[in-house]
Amino acid sequence: MAIVVMKFGGSSVGDRARMRLVAQRIVARKRTGDDVVVVVSAMGDTTDELIDLALEMHATPSAREMDALLATGEQASSVLLTLALHALGASAIALTGWQAGIVTDDAHRKARIVRIDAQRIRNALASGHIVVVAGFQGCTRDGDIATLGRGGSDTTAVALASALNASVCDIYTDVDGVYSTDPRIVHVARKLSHISYDEMLELAHLGAAVLHPRAVECAKHNAVALVVRSSFRDVEGTIVKEEAHMEHGVLVRGIAYEKDVARMSLLGVPDEPGQLALVFVALAEAGINVDIIVQSGVVDGKADFSFTISEADVDEACDLLRRMQPRVRYADVTCETKLVKISIVGAGMVSNPGVAAQMFRAISEQGVSIKMVSTSEIKVSAVIDGAKWQACVQALHTAFGLDASEVAFVGGPSVRR
Amino acid sequence: MAIVVMKFGGSSVGDRARMRLVAQRIVARKRTGDDVVVVVSAMGDTTDELIDLALEMHATPSAREMDALLATGEQASSVLLTLALHALGASAIALTGWQAGIVTDDAHRKARIVRIDAQRIRNALASGHIVVVAGFQGCTRDGDIATLGRGGSDTTAVALASALNASVCDIYTDVDGVYSTDPRIVHVARKLSHISYDEMLELAHLGAAVLHPRAVECAKHNAVALVVRSSFRDVEGTIVKEEAHMEHGVLVRGIAYEKDVARMSLLGVPDEPGQLALVFVALAEAGINVDIIVQSGVVDGKADFSFTISEADVDEACDLLRRMQPRVRYADVTCETKLVKISIVGAGMVSNPGVAAQMFRAISEQGVSIKMVSTSEIKVSAVIDGAKWQACVQALHTAFGLDASEVAFVGGPSVRR
Numbered sequence: 001m002a003i004v005v006m007k008f009g010g011s012s013v014g015d016r017a018r019m020r021l022v023a024q025r026i027v028a029r030k031r032t033g034d035d036v037v038v039v040v041s042a043m044g045d046t047t048d049e050l051i052d053l054a055l056e057m058h059a060t061p062s063a064r065e066m067d068a069l070l071a072t073g074e075q076a077s078s079v080l081l082t083l084a085l086h087a088l089g090a091s092a093i094a095l096t097g098w099q100a101g102i103v104t105d106d107a108h109r110k111a112r113i114v115r116i117d118a119q120r121i122r123n124a125l126a127s128g129h130i131v132v133v134a135g136f137q138g139c140t141r142d143g144d145i146a147t148l149g150r151g152g153s154d155t156t157a158v159a160l161a162s163a164l165n166a167s168v169c170d171i172y173t174d175v176d177g178v179y180s181t182d183p184r185i186v187h188v189a190r191k192l193s194h195i196s197y198d199e200m201l202e203l204a205h206l207g208a209a210v211l212h213p214r215a216v217e218c219a220k221h222n223a224v225a226l227v228v229r230s231s232f233r234d235v236e237g238t239i240v241k242e243e244a245h246m247e248h249g250v251l252v253r254g255i256a257y258e259k260d261v262a263r264m265s266l267l268g269v270p271d272e273p274g275q276l277a278l279v280f281v282a283l284a285e286a287g288i289n290v291d292i293i294v295q296s297g298v299v300d301g302k303a304d305f306s307f308t309i310s311e312a313d314v315d316e317a318c319d320l321l322r323r324m325q326p327r328v329r330y331a332d333v334t335c336e337t338k339l340v341k342i343s344i345v346g347a348g349m350v351s352n353p354g355v356a357a358q359m360f361r362a363i364s365e366q367g368v369s370i371k372m373v374s375t376s377e378i379k380v381s382a383v384i385d386g387a388k389w390q391a392c393v394q395a396l397h398t399a400f401g402l403d404a405s406e407v408a409f410v411g412g413p414s415v416r417r
Numbered sequence: 418m419a420i421v422v423m424k425f426g427g428s429s430v431g432d433r434a435r436m437r438l439v440a441q442r443i444v445a446r447k448r449t450g451d452d453v454v455v456v457v458s459a460m461g462d463t464t465d466e467l468i469d470l471a472l473e474m475h476a477t478p479s480a481r482e483m484d485a486l487l488a489t490g491e492q493a494s495s496v497l498l499t500l501a502l503h504a505l506g507a508s509a510i511a512l513t514g515w516q517a518g519i520v521t522d523d524a525h526r527k528a529r530i531v532r533i534d535a536q537r538i539r540n541a542l543a544s545g546h547i548v549v550v551a552g553f554q555g556c557t558r559d560g561d562i563a564t565l566g567r568g569g570s571d572t573t574a575v576a577l578a579s580a581l582n583a584s585v586c587d588i589y590t591d592v593d594g595v596y597s598t599d600p601r602i603v604h605v606a607r608k609l610s611h612i613s614y615d616e617m618l619e620l621a622h623l624g625a626a627v628l629h630p631r632a633v634e635c636a637k638h639n640a641v642a643l644v645v646r647s648s649f650r651d652v653e654g655t656i657v658k659e660e661a662h663m664e665h666g667v668l669v670r671g672i673a674y675e676k677d678v679a680r681m682s683l684l685g686v687p688d689e690p691g692q693l694a695l696v697f698v699a700l701a702e703a704g705i706n707v708d709i710i711v712q713s714g715v716v717d718g719k720a721d722f723s724f725t726i727s728e729a730d731v732d733e734a735c736d737l738l739r740r741m742q743p744r745v746r747y748a749d750v751t752c753e754t755k756l757v758k759i760s761i762v763g764a765g766m767v768s769n770p771g772v773a774a775q776m777f778r779a780i781s782e783q784g785v786s787i788k789m790v791s792t793s794e795i796k797v798s799a800v801i802d803g804a805k806w807q808a809c810v811q812a813l814h815t816a817f818g819l820d821a822s823e824v825a826f827v828g829g830p831s832v833r834r
Binding site for chain 1: 470482485497515537
């Protein structure tokens with residue numbers, strides 16, 4: 001008998017009616033004969049409410065205590081979903097993270113799963129139960145409750161699927177699947193039937209928040225087949241699995257974008273070893289995430305270099321760079337904001353050198369100039385002025401043959417844990 | 418270094434301000450040099466809200482799942498109180514029931530503590546922490562979360578005090594201590610400095626809901642000294658301990674009452690073995706609690722007997738007795754409602770046979786006749802017509818020399834878990 005893991009996010013169990021719908025889906029799946037393990041997030045805004053409660057008691061609550069508090073959210077939702085299953089006549093039990101045998105490291109608020117002792121789940125499945133596991137949590141070897149940080153429930157589901165040798169891990173969410181680009185921007189965006197782990201990773205990192213990158217990495221590492229699908233509509237989702245199993249010839253699988261990008265440029269930096277390290281170590285220590293870095297050629301012993309950060313970090317980065325001027329000895333610093341990064345992602349482009357050129361042409365045909373470029377084996381990113389970014393996404397979508405024959409489901413991805 | 422256990426009920430941690438006050442009290446106690454273990458109930462109405470949530474999903478939620486849900490209430494409050502302690506600069510950690518080593522039997526919703534593995538608490542105390550334990554919960558030997566039922570947090574506190582050989586177990590509540598009678602009825606009710614376990618048990622069972630009888634029994638069995646005191650006012654409380662250590666000569670320690678009592682009478686029951694058992698087994702199986710039972714002498718092979726129940730159970734009891742008439746073959750059944758049971762309690766009365774007579778005289782002087790009587794070694798109860806019960810309580814309070822020289826703190830006891 002095959003084991004399937006079904007994961008439902010917070011918005012899928014946000015109220016009683018939704019929880020009952022979810023319970024019906026689970027029971028229907030169980031009726032097909034598979035053993036079913038369910039992973040569930042906290043209901044709706046529960047986690048934010050718990051965080052607020054903690055902040056009322058302490059401005060910087062201890063991570064260990066926060067974990068014990070936050071874990072109650074998933075513990076409660078796993079019980080309530082189990083009761084909804086009972087109400088449908090199904091045999092089901094709720095397990096907390098520690099009861100499910102999920103052992104983590106000691107990094108509270110962002111713990112990693114180190115091991116799953118799945119015997120209790122196996123026993124419960126053997127007794128005919130649907131097993132409902134509280135997502136996002138585990139237990140350290142010292143017996144402390146730890147939460148897994150962002151993407152935690154997705155990661156719980158994938159790790160359980162791996163530990164149980166599940167045939168598939170279904171990630172139920174409030175969108176139908178993974179789209180070729182954001183359907184809110186391009187109404188002919190196409191739902192993808194397949195995507196590789198690496199493509200999904202690039203898209204996930206680039207802001208298509210359907211599936212947390214960490215869970216995708218875990219799935220890739222353990223070769224767990226994922227399906228992203230709707231909690232509420234019974235339609236085909238998107239299968240995320242290894243490239244080798246998939247159709248060839250698809251150059252670009254999807255188009256992602258990131259708004260509110262800023263470009264900082266340091267001009268006239270002495271070409272000496274360690275100057276770049278000085279700057280980027282300082283930025284990292286200040287918690288400022290640097291994305292694309294471009295260095296120009298050296299002229300007269302001086303170099304210019306540029307990097308992108310989030311607009312939210314611009315003030316802090318400017319302060320920091322000004323304070324570092326005596327040590328870095330750059331001539332000038334400039335900053336541009338309101339930029340957008342557009343990326344095309346596809347495993348097929350690794351063997352097609354013309355893809356980047358095709359992308360640049362499509363953008364230039366919109367009368368938009370490209371400020372920075374970054375490439376990986378399966379991705380090309382271009383940073384452009386933000387004024388016409390939507391037109392560029394649409395043009396790229398058409399240029400790479402992604403337009404569907406009908407208008408896509410319109411609904412934004414949700415932020416998830 | 419002595420260990421003290423401090424237990425705070427739901428109303429004591431009902432909101433942020435109260436939780437901060439409680440944290441201050443705990444820190445002050447810690448500063449005296451003792452090791453401090455705190456037991457805390459769920460905040461305010463949390464438990465009722467969780468029960469409502471569960472009932473929305475299932476009309477008769479499974480006890481195992483309910484326990485996992487209800488336990489989140491105390492888990493959350495233990496964390497929030499710990500954060501409040503951190504905010505005061507104290508070193509503290511929160512532990513759930515299972516982390517605190519509280520092992521229970523499998524009787525979900527009303528589990529009993531079978532063992533406490535206190536090593537984790539001892540280690541935390543040795544590290545200088547205040548240890549905040551979630552009350553009302555433990556873990557079965559199979560690793561399921563179980564709750565202890567009514568009086569659960571009091572019982573957690575007493576059991577921990579016993580396991581840790583604590584010098585004292587302070588039960589903080591919303592009244593100042595145990596009173597000679599209800600201060601809402603008798604304004605000169607006196608706060609007792611001492612009371613024995615047995616006296617406290619009689620008073621607790623009789624409706625003085627300051628301390629759960631189960632916790633008192635546990636304290637008596639393990640010789641744990643209890644102190645009932647106010648969460649909010651720094652005044653002396655009431656010490657509950659073994660009689661041998663206490664002053665002699667106190668005839669009546671306190672006066673309790675119970676309203677809404679009904680008397681059922683079965684008339685003309687054949688005097689055959691097993692007739693009473695028939696009736697009372699059936700009542701017990703229907704969940705109807707019978708208190709006082711009185712049988713008259715046998716005349717012509719027939720007996721009358723009467724018993725008291727709660728008014729809320731009268732309809733069900735009448736139905737049941739009517740259905741049993743063919744088997745029990747009684748001649749008639751009558752029912753009186755709106756009765757009140759008044760009890761005087763005191764360990765000293767065991768060697769003073771005149772106490773009951775003194776009680777009956779005081780009641781009759783109010784022009785009230787006594788319908789039923791029940792006695793134990795340390796208690797005399799009288800069931801009277803409800804019309805003048807308050808005057809009777811006042812008269813008894815005066816007659817047994819309990820009136821204080823000043824008006825007592827006025828505030829009702831709270832229902833607790």
